[in-house]
Amino acid sequence: MVIGAKVTRVSTNPIVYHSFNCTSDVYTKLLEAYAQNGALQSGKTLHAHLVINGLAQKTHFASKLIAFYAERKQLPHARKLFDQIPESNIRRWIVLIGAYARHGFYEEAMSVFSEMQREGVKPNKFVLPSVLKACGRFSDFRMGAILHGVILKNEFEFDSYVVSALIDMYSKCGKVEKAKRVFYGMVDKDLVAMNALVSGYLQYGIVNDALVLVEEMKIQGMKPNVVTYNTLIAGFSQEDDQVLVCKVIELMHDDGLELDVVSWTSIISGLVQNFHNREAFGMFKRMLDVGLCPTSATISSILPACATVADLMLGREIHGYTMVTGIEKDVYAKSALIDMYAKCGLISEAKELFSKTSERNSVTWNSMIFGYANHGYCSEAIELFNQMLREEERKPDHLTFTAALTACSHAGMVQYGESLFKMMQDKYAIKPRLEHFACMVDLLGRAGKLDEAYNLIQSMPIEPDLFVWGAFLGACRQHGNMDLAEIAAKQLAKLEPESAGSSVLLSSLYADASKWANVAKLKRVIKKKKLKKFPGCSWVEVA
């Protein structure tokens, strides 16, 4: 067997290894080769062979195997191996925590870090950036502040990786002042640290400070890179500020940089988020015209704009592209596709995608449950919700419960809905939000339990909004309760003076009750306030 550059081409059949009676060296080379581009299956085969030869638990191999699985997002495999190694060495912890943080499992990253500390392993400067990242993404400021203490105590504050990660953590937690203080305390300010602070300013809405910082640092000789500019573009585009987006593009040109796929994706994403679907499609086309290939992020950004029957054709084309490129497997793109089909009413297509999915996150589940619930497949929605509860790797979140409660409300399942509302708080420690109260009011109200709905509203720990009162008013109308309807309408008038929605609803209520004089009076009020009723509309697809 030849060992060296061509080692990736070696057969992955364990019988072949066995017959060659491999040495440790061969395994090491194989593992290193697989680490970069090996398929998951090849790695598993090699792993099996190491187990047979009693080598899997040797620290040297185990660390490499952990890294192999972690890199392919096989965190449960990585964790299992990790647990099988008795020896406690910080490298293993770094690999595992880093993998969790890189793949978005922030809670796991932090809990493994706590575990590491409980076992008496002292954090070093290599593990801290990953943990700080997890804190930031999870907005765990308390933990982040403790880590800041660890950094100072161990004199890690001169390590640029650690400090940049610290600034990023404070930025993500919305503690811009702290981020600023750390940045200005740096002796050698580096680009990554500056970019982290720019991102903090933007998230905090101090757009001008972000621009000023970049200009200031330019004067001091720092050269912004494409990451700096993309951060600015993303922030401005989300704010729907096309003028500033253009300004940044000009700055990029001045610096001799051109827009990359991340720049385009940021622009498209902002347009879609701000409902400029046509402009987003235009940008998407221009991006293709300049020869850039959309990534899974581009696809997940543009798909929500196709989630209407009128633009389904484009959505289908994009779906085709994801199948050809392999992007379809990406959990973001997959969830967006499921949502798109569901929103267009193509439940069976959504379902097919959902059932073929190997990797699902809460968004994937929620999209499908919402799809069912919003199209009247209430029992399917509830069934899927229960399946999610049974499959423990993904916990339901506040949107899962919104989706499930919506299904209950459409199906008139009052008791079950009430039990879910309770379970959400007691078992999953999710505080009810406005949308949950709105669902509950809708659920109780539709069932004619107006007093219970009203009591619920009055017991709310947060101020009811127009959806809550709107649901209540709708129920009052349905059941012809004028007294409670007037209470709701008054609250609505306070909340949404600029919209005529509640007044229109109230006027039809009065019409139902044959109080024509009141209808006329209301219509005058609406006219006087120049309120506009948004007409309902429908789309047909023209081939």
Added chain:
DNA sequence: ATAGGGTTAG
């Protein structure tokens, strides 16, 4: 080991 773009919402 650190910085940029992404999916669900009554």
